Amino acid sequence: MAKLENRSALESYRNGLLAxxxxxxxxxxxxxxxxxxxxxxTAKVYDALVQELAKHGLQKEVTVKLSGCHGFCEKGPxxxxxxxxxxxxxxxEDHIPDIVEKTIKNGELVQSxxxxxxxxxxxxxxxKDISFYKLQQRVIFGNNGAIDPTSxxxxxxxxxxxxxxxxxxxxxxxxxxxxxxxSGLRGRGGGGFPTGIKWETCHKHNGDKYVICNADEGDPGxxxxxxxxxxxxxLVLEGMIIGAVAIESNEGYVYVRHEYPLAVKNLSIALxxxxxxxxxxxxxxxxxxxxxxxISRGGGAFVCGESTALMASLEGMPGRPRAKYIHTVEKxxxxxxxxxxxVETWANVPVIIDKGADWYAAIGTERSKGTKIFSLVGKVxxxxxxxxxxxxxxxxxxxxxxxxxxxxxxxxxxxxxxxxGGCIPEQFLNLGVDFDELTKVGSIMGSGGMIxxxxxxxMVDVARYFLDFLKEESCGQCNPCREGIxxxxxxxxxxxxxxxxxxxxxxxEDLGMMIQKFSLCxxxxxxxxxxxxxxxxxxxxxEAHIKDKKCPSGVCxxxxxxxxxxxxxxxxxxxxxxxxxxAITGEKKKPHHLNLEKCIKCGICYDACKFDAVRIQ
Amino acid sequence: MDIDWKKIDDIADAYHNDxxxxxxxxxxxxxxxxxxxxxxxxVLVEKLGINPSLVYSVATFYKTISLEPRGKYIxxxxxxxxxxxxxxxxxxxxxxxxxxxxxxxxxxxxxxTLEAVRCVGCCASGPVITVNQNTxxxxxxxxxxxxxxxxxxxxxx
Numbered sequence: 001m002a003k004l005e006n007r008s009a010l011e012s013y014r015n016g017l018l019a020x021x022x023x024x025x026x027x028x029x030x031x032x033x034x035x036x037x038x039x040x041x042t043a044k045v046y047d048a049l050v051q052e053l054a055k056h057g058l059q060k061e062v063t064v065k066l067s068g069c070h071g072f073c074e075k076g077p078x079x080x081x082x083x084x085x086x087x088x089x090x091x092x093e094d095h096i097p098d099i100v101e102k103t104i105k106n107g108e109l110v111q112s113x114x115x116x117x118x119x120x121x122x123x124x125x126x127x128k129d130i131s132f133y134k135l136q137q138r139v140i141f142g143n144n145g146a147i148d149p150t151s152x153x154x155x156x157x158x159x160x161x162x163x164x165x166x167x168x169x170x171x172x173x174x175x176x177x178x179x180x181x182x183s184g185l186r187g188r189g190g191g192g193f194p195t196g197i198k199w200e201t202c203h204k205h206n207g208d209k210y211v212i213c214n215a216d217e218g219d220p221g222x223x224x225x226x227x228x229x230x231x232x233x234x235l236v237l238e239g240m241i242i243g244a245v246a247i248e249s250n251e252g253y254v255y256v257r258h259e260y261p262l263a264v265k266n267l268s269i270a271l272x273x274x275x276x277x278x279x280x281x282x283x284x285x286x287x288x289x290x291x292x293x294x295i296s297r298g299g300g301a302f303v304c305g306e307s308t309a310l311m312a313s314l315e316g317m318p319g320r321p322r323a324k325y326i327h328t329v330e331k332x333x334x335x336x337x338x339x340x341x342x343v344e345t346w347a348n349v350p351v352i353i354d355k356g357a358d359w360y361a362a363i364g365t366e367r368s369k370g371t372k373i374f375s376l377v378g379k380v381x382x383x384x385x386x387x388x389x390x391x392x393x394x395x396x397x398x399x400x401x402x403x404x405x406x407x408x409x410x411x412x413x414x415x416x417x418x419x420x421g422g423c424i425p426e427q428f429l430n431l432g433v434d435f436d437e438l439t440k441v442g443s444i445m446g447s448g449g450m451i452x453x454x455x456x457x458x459m460v461d462v463a464r465y466f467l468d469f470l471k472e473e474s475c476g477q478c479n480p481c482r483e484g485i486x487x488x489x490x491x492x493x494x495x496x497x498x499x500x501x502x503x504x505x506x507x508x509e510d511l512g513m514m515i516q517k518f519s520l521c522x523x524x525x526x527x528x529x530x531x532x533x534x535x536x537x538x539x540x541x542x543e544a545h546i547k548d549k550k551c552p553s554g555v556c557x558x559x560x561x562x563x564x565x566x567x568x569x570x571x572x573x574x575x576x577x578x579x580x581x582x583a584i585t586g587e588k589k590k591p592h593h594l595n596l597e598k599c600i601k602c603g604i605c606y607d608a609c610k611f612d613a614v615r616i617q
Numbered sequence: 618m619d620i621d622w623k624k625i626d627d628i629a630d631a632y633h634n635d636x637x638x639x640x641x642x643x644x645x646x647x648x649x650x651x652x653x654x655x656x657x658x659x660v661l662v663e664k665l666g667i668n669p670s671l672v673y674s675v676a677t678f679y680k681t682i683s684l685e686p687r688g689k690y691i692x693x694x695x696x697x698x699x700x701x702x703x704x705x706x707x708x709x710x711x712x713x714x715x716x717x718x719x720x721x722x723x724x725x726x727x728x729x730t731l732e733a734v735r736c737v738g739c740c741a742s743g744p745v746i747t748v749n750q751n752t753x754x755x756x757x758x759x760x761x762x763x764x765x766x767x768x769x770x771x772x773x774x
Contacts, residue, residue: 039742039754073741076754220697220736258644258681259737261750297641299679302735316637317671318678375740377699383741415698449740451698465701469735475678602707604758 003278006286007165010156017157027062027104028082030145031091034069034227035262036384037076041092042066045077048093052100062104068144068231071385072132075115080127080145087127088113118381118403132382135401137363139371140347141224141387144231149266152273155234161279163350167242168287171353176246177203180349182357184369189214189305189342190420190446191522192368192435198339202247202329205337209249211240211293212333212340214310215256215263218302219418220469222449224373224385225343229256229263232347233270237293239346241279242353244291247339252293255310259300267295302419302473306521307332307340309475320475321521342447344373364390368434372448378415379454381406391432394424398452409454413537417446419466419473420526422533423459442533444526458555459538460545464492466530474523481524484515488531496556500546505535554616557601561617564605566591568613575605575614618654618686625657629664636665639675643682651691651730652683680734688723688730690768692716693747697736700743704757708744709733711758715765728772729765 004010029049033042046066053059070078075089081103088099088110095113102108114123115130124130127145147154155161167176181196202209213236217225228236240252256263271293274280282290296314303309304319311333313319332338348370352360361369368390374397377383381403388397394414398404405411413423416433422443424431431437435445453462467489476482488511491504512528519525535542544550551559564575564584571589576582583599586592594605594614606614628645632638642661643653658672676682694700694709709731713719716729723730739745742754746761753764 035737035739035752036741036754039739039745039752073739076742217738218735220701221699221740223736223738223740226738257738259734296638297644299640299644299681300734301679313640314637316635316639316675318674375699377740377743378702383699385741418698449698451702453702457702462702465698473735602710602758603704 003276004285005278007169010161010165010285014156017153021157024063028065029062029104030065030067030080030082032068032070032076032078032145033066034073034076034144034230035223035260036069036073036227037078038262040076040090042077044093045079045091045096048096049100052096053104056100056105058100058104065148067147068149069227069385070127070145071136071138071141071227071387072130072382073385074381074383085126085128087115087125087130089115131403132384132386132401135396136387137371137389138387139351139363140235140344141228141373141385143235144227147232149231149233150269152234152270152277155232159354160234160350161238163353164238164241164245164279165285167245167353168285168289173203173246173248176242176353179357180246180352183352183360184357184364184367185345185348185352185360186368186435187342188344188348188372188447190219190417190444192445195341195345198329198341199243199246201327202337202339205330207336208251208334209247209336210333210338211244211247211249211252212310212314212338213240213252213254213346214305214307214340214342215254215260216298216305216310217257217260217343217447218300218305218473219447219449221377221415221418221451222375222447224375224448226260226263227385228343228347228373229260230266233263233267234274235350236343236346237270237274237279239349240293241284241291242349243339243341243346245289247337249339250290250292252291253296253314253333254293255296255298255304255314257300258297264295264297271295301475302469303475303521303523306523309521310340311338318475320477321523323520344448365432365434367436372433372445374433374448374450376402376450376452378451379405379409379457380452390434393430393432395429397433397450398429402452405452405454409456411452412455412457413453413459415443415451415453415462415530416449417444417529418449419470420444420522420529421446421449422529423453423462423537424533425537442536443529456553456555458551458553459534459541460492460495460551461553461555463531463534464489464496467492467527470523470527474527478518478520478524480515480518481520481527484511484519484524485527487511488515488528492531495542495545496551496559498545498549498556498558500542502546504546505539505542509535552616554603554606560601561596562594562599562601562603562606563615563617564592564594565613565615568611570611570613572610574608574610578604578608580604618650618656620654620656621649622660624649625660626664629661634664634666636667639665639667639672640679640682643676647682651687651689652685655684686723686727688727689772690728690748691730691732692765693732693734693737695735695737695739695743695745695747696733697740697743699740700736700745703743705744707758708746708756708761711761712746712765715762728769
């Protein structure tokens with residue numbers, strides 16, 4: 001395919017693609033090749049599927065598409081058969097012969113593979129009817145499951161690069177910036193800074209300007225950027241190109257984690273194809289505008305998500321942040337005006353330009369517009385990526401979409417905002433999630449991680465966990481962060497080991513306030529949040545650890561032991577069979593006994609018991 | 618350690634010996650040897666025209682780079698928040714028992730290096746481990762041991 005030299009060439013190319021799709025009208029099997037499904041074995045399923053279709057001579061009639069992430073990662077690998085939209089979750093290679101024989105050849109359902117709603121036990125055939133998807137509004141994420149991320153043709157056929165065309169030929173840079181400002185889009189990487197204002201400031205400054213995409217998704221528990229880059233890389237690129245047109249920049253970088261090899265691969269293919277078709281390079285679509293975009297691979301340092309640290313890393317240095325007396329939109333990468341936005345922010349741009357700021361601003365709440373993708377994970381039934389309008393309540397996300405807490409356990413908290421965020425307790429479940437509401441309860445939106453915790457999660461341990469993470473990730477330049485976090489971690493470790501003292505909680509609060517006030521960058525100023533919010537909402541757990549030397553959730557090993565409740569025990573012998581230390585003895589159908597001297601507190605018996613007879617004491 | 622100097626040259630050349638690409642050059646070298654052999658540092662200093670201190674500083678700042686030899690298979694246990702609340706610690710315990718090494722150590726036969734990593738971005742499938750570039754999800758104490766058995770078998774055969 002030769003370069004598209006002008007806008008009418010793009011339009012006729014798109015029409016050609018659509019006509020070709022229409023004429024084929026073949027059966028299409030879309031198999032999710034995102035990282036979540038990949039971890040459950042998509043590659044083997046794909047091989048089996050291709051072989052089985054060939055065996056039946058169906059390889060020409062049926063197209064198999066390796067698509068981007070569908071979001072319902074808990075149920076991977078996911079397979080959807082079009083045009084009917086039949087949804088088969090958790091597919092293994094030995095399911096394939098049945099699927100080809102029954103569904104593909106005879107149009108019948110394989111009943112044993114149909115999705116069953118865990119709450120209602122009702123069988124649901126189509127992806128769109130499943131409660132996990134039904135309540136979502138997938139403005140950004142919607143095309144992920146429909147396109148092959150390595151095919152620019154697929155992206156163009158669903159309307160891709162239409163917004164770029166509009167931005168290049170129908171709008172001035174000022175008009176683009178004005179639309180982004182009016183849309184109310186705020187940065188999706190954590191801070192929530194208004195994107196349009198950032199662009200406007202960068203546009204005002206002179207020099208060799210840069211557009212940069214922050215794909216250094218280091219926030220543990222969040223993976224929407226990974227799924228977007230892997231599943232729909234052209235959407236992110238299109239956003240960046242529009243941004244470059246708006247601020248008048250001719251060079252861009254995507255800073256992506258080396259730990260995301262599939263994202264790097266799909267993005268490289270996307271860049272190459274976009275150049276070949278003339279969406280990047282010199283004289284884009286004949287408009288006279290030039291832009292090159294490069295990939296830079298990060299090296300696993302959480303602090304590089306901070307803008308100045310990221311730019312230092314791009315320059316080939318260790319990623320240490322600097323004080324931001326002068327903002328990066330004025331002096332950033334190579335000391336030039338640099339406009340940095342997160343992956344999801346860039347992905348919102350084509351939608352805003354295509355459908356208009358008014359359409360976009362109608363979604364969401366007064367000060368937080370549009371949708372947000374959350375990574376709903378942890379102790380929740382339906383884990384995966386969820387895209388909902390801003391303002392959707394935590395209850396809707398966790399219970400209606402997420403299906404609540406599995407194994408009849410009780411909800412304890414939801415952690416948002418990663419290591420910079422906080423733990424939100426049950427009393428705020430009706431909170432509508434947006435930038436400001438989350439800040440009000442002491443947490444932050446962050447990049448959209450939402451880790452659900454149940455009764456078996458110890459909040460002191462969670463606070464210790466985050467500080468342990470941050471201690472490792474602190475770049476070490478400034479004292480408050482380097483020494484302060486270490487001091488807080490030492491206190492928390494003591495508490496978790498049963499060596500907590502009266503006054504520790506107050507000392508943690510004092511230290512926390514000091515670190516918040518005096519650290520150099522955002523990593524430090526937000527580092528105490530997980531500790532301070534857990535003290536605020538779960539002070540009783542801290543007190544139980546310090547005063548009673550007990551861990552009520554059964555996580556901190558020195559502070560609890562297991563016991564078998566003789567009345568509840570039915571003598572099913574399951575725990576005794578599973579115990580790796582042979583610490584459990586007893587006769588069949590008679591109450592069992594746990595030898596505490598042999599017990600290593602691994603928790604296998606606790607997880608195995610179906611009668612709640614193993615108790616935490 | 619036998620180093621293929623031609624390959625090292627090719628890698629640096631592919632990045633036009635650009636000092637801004639130092640980290641990526643080291644990552645590519647690491648993809649071949651599973652670590653950055655310290656012998657290559659003087660060569661990088663020369664080719665990129667930078668100070669040795671910068672190479673050491675970058676190599677020790679970023680977690681994807683190791684200056685110590687590592688095993689053929691790098692087993693990384695995800696300790697991201699989602700995996701943590703679903704029992705990543707138990708997975709680490711099981712692996713330490715199975716491989717007879719502690720975190721950040723390499724087995725005597727140089728087959729496996731056990732590491733802890735922060736979030737590999739497969740949060741819905743936790744607990745997760747990666748072995749080189751392959752991801753294995755939905756693990757528990759016994760299934761993770763089977764994953765290791767598979768790699769050991771592959772190596773023998």
